[in-house]
Amino acid sequence: MTLTEQAPMTSIANTPPTVLCVDDEPNILSALRRLFRPHGYRLLTADSGAAGLAVLESETVDLVISDMRMPQMDGAQFLAQVRQRWPGTVRLLLTGYADIGAILDAINHGEIYRYVTKPWDENDIVLVVRHALERRALEQDKLRLEALTASQNAELLLLNASLEQKVAVRTQQLKLSHDELQTANDKLKATFVTTIKVFSNLIEMRGGKLAGHARRVAELSRKLAQTMGLEAQDARDVFIAALLKDIGKLSLSDDLLELPASAWNGEQLATFRKHPLRAEQLLMALDELRPVSVILRSQLERFDGAGFPDALAGLAIPLGARILALASDYDGLQIGAMVQRSLRADEARTLVYDSGGKRYDPAVVAAFRSLMDQTQAPPRDMAVLSGELEPGMVLSRDLISRDGLMLLAGEHVLTARVIAQLLDFEGKNGGRLAIRVYPPAVAP
Incomplete structure (x- = not known):
């Protein structure tokens, strides 16, 4: 026999966690329902181990609370079957007996998360359930992110292998003369950058206001790099890093990306700050993009040391990352990605100027000011x-x-x-x- 009760969740999750309570005493089940009803869980109940297994066969359950002493099938036997058939379900044992042997049996065969004695302390059991569900959610998210990272790494490896094969074939064909080989190399570089642009374009398709953002940031980053006298290869790495700066956001929710940064709560901000690490992981397998991955890891660092993920300060931050941070924020301020409204270009410039030495490298701010102050040259096109x-x-x-x-x-x-x-x-x-x-x- 089962009973389902649902209460509105107060968390941001779309689906409330499901908790199954198994006990042969109706008053215990009633007490558990009254206890957990205000906490937003979806509650299922069963009056025996067999009934509990039947519920699990038809419902997705996040956590099971089972009494130890039940007829036909005790709690240890029931939880052992749950572990074998639904290993992802968290298991708690409820017992009113000081039966160490039974508890050890439940631990060894049912691999229970915790056991709670009757009569229980309401605050303690609520905290135990909450911590168990939070731990399960974190483990599931970790597995999901690891699977996503592995999948994307595999795709990037395939792309890299394909490009290397094309290079080998093309190089073999063009060994007849140095001029032909140079031509093939130039074409390959152009194709590589075009591929990066296409991939950047696919990333930006997740949000309307992001259209063109990475390209604008990449162009400004390249101009800043050239103004600061970077070598051609270093400037190219900054340019590519800007095109791929949002690759780590692929695992973030659309709801989070739709909000400006100033509207995020603490949890959303913590989630967002992880995307540079994911970007580095995604590009780690590509030797050609290793300098780019270094830049992407440090793109949220601040010159004053208050950034993420490594709290680097000053010149310890890679120069490419210092350039990218300013260029990205300057465009983000104008499209409403950082504050509640879109700023005019002059307002965004003022904020950048005022943040020199704090958020941004003063040398990069000086190069940016020089670019902004230059008289617009007649167009070459x-x-x-x-x-x-x-x-x-x-x-x-x-x-x-x-x-x-x-x-x-x-x-x-x-x-x-x-x-x-x-x-x-x-x-x-x-x-x-x-x-x-x-x-x-x-x-x-």
């Missing part, structure tokens, strides 16, 4: 309509659709087939694309 495109023209920047998807990467050389596809895309989507190309005199 020009805007054209799709009907004005000609084969051989070179895109001066990424071609982005109206909903934020990257269609073609910058530096792409247009062909007649690609131009026809762009014309068809505009016709089907009812809007013109913002196309910019290099004039023939300045095309790279």
Whole structure:
């Protein structure tokens, strides 16, 4: 015989934990129902071990509380079967007898989490159940994250293997001359960056206001790196790190990502602060992206040492991470990802300037101020309509659709087939694309 009672949960979980109470004494079951009703659990009851097993066969149960002394099947025997058939269910033993042998049997065969003596202290048993459920939730989340990390690492390894195979094949074909080999290497680099851009675009599809965020941060990060005199490879690592800066957020909930940072509670903030570590783990298997993973791990560090996850301070923070932190926050302030409203560019700049020496490296702030103060140089490229495109023209920047998807990467050389596809895309989507190309005199 079973009885189900449900009470509204006060936690943020979508589904309340399910607790099964098994005892052959109706007054004990009633007392347990009265005790746990205010705590938001979904309660199931059974008056025997056999009835409890029947409930478990039809319901998903997070925690079982079983009496020790029951006819036909005692608590130790019942919990042993629960452990064998539903090992993920937490098991508690309720006993009013000082029977050490029975308790040891329950521990050895049922692997119980705790045992509680009757009569119980209400506060103690409530705390025991709460801690047991919290521990189970943490273990499940750990297993889920480990599985997700393993899966994504496997996908990245496959991508890396595929790229390495293409490099080997292409290199073998182009060994005839040094010029041909250099051409193949340049194409490979462009393909790699384009692949990173496409992957970054897929990450941003989780939220509307994130569209284009990583690309804008990457461009600003590259300009800051060049202004500060970084080597070409180091500047490229900062650029790629900016494109992949949100890869660790793939395991975060949509509800959390929709909120601005200033609206997070303590638990949400703690969850968010773990994403740089996940990003490092996801890229760990790729030797080519190891410098990028170092930057991503430290992207939430602060110059004053109050950041995460390692509380690094000053020059101990990798320079790429110091650059990325400023560029990301500057764009995040303008799209409403950090505060309740979207700030104007001048308001965001003021906040960045005021945070020099605290949140940001003063040297990076100085480079940022220099960029902002520069007089806008005449554009080297020009805007054209799709009907004005000609084969051989070179895109001066990424071609982005109206909903934020990257269609073609910058530096792409247009062909007649690609131009026809762009014309068809505009016709089907009812809007013109913002196309910019290099004039023939300045095309790279």
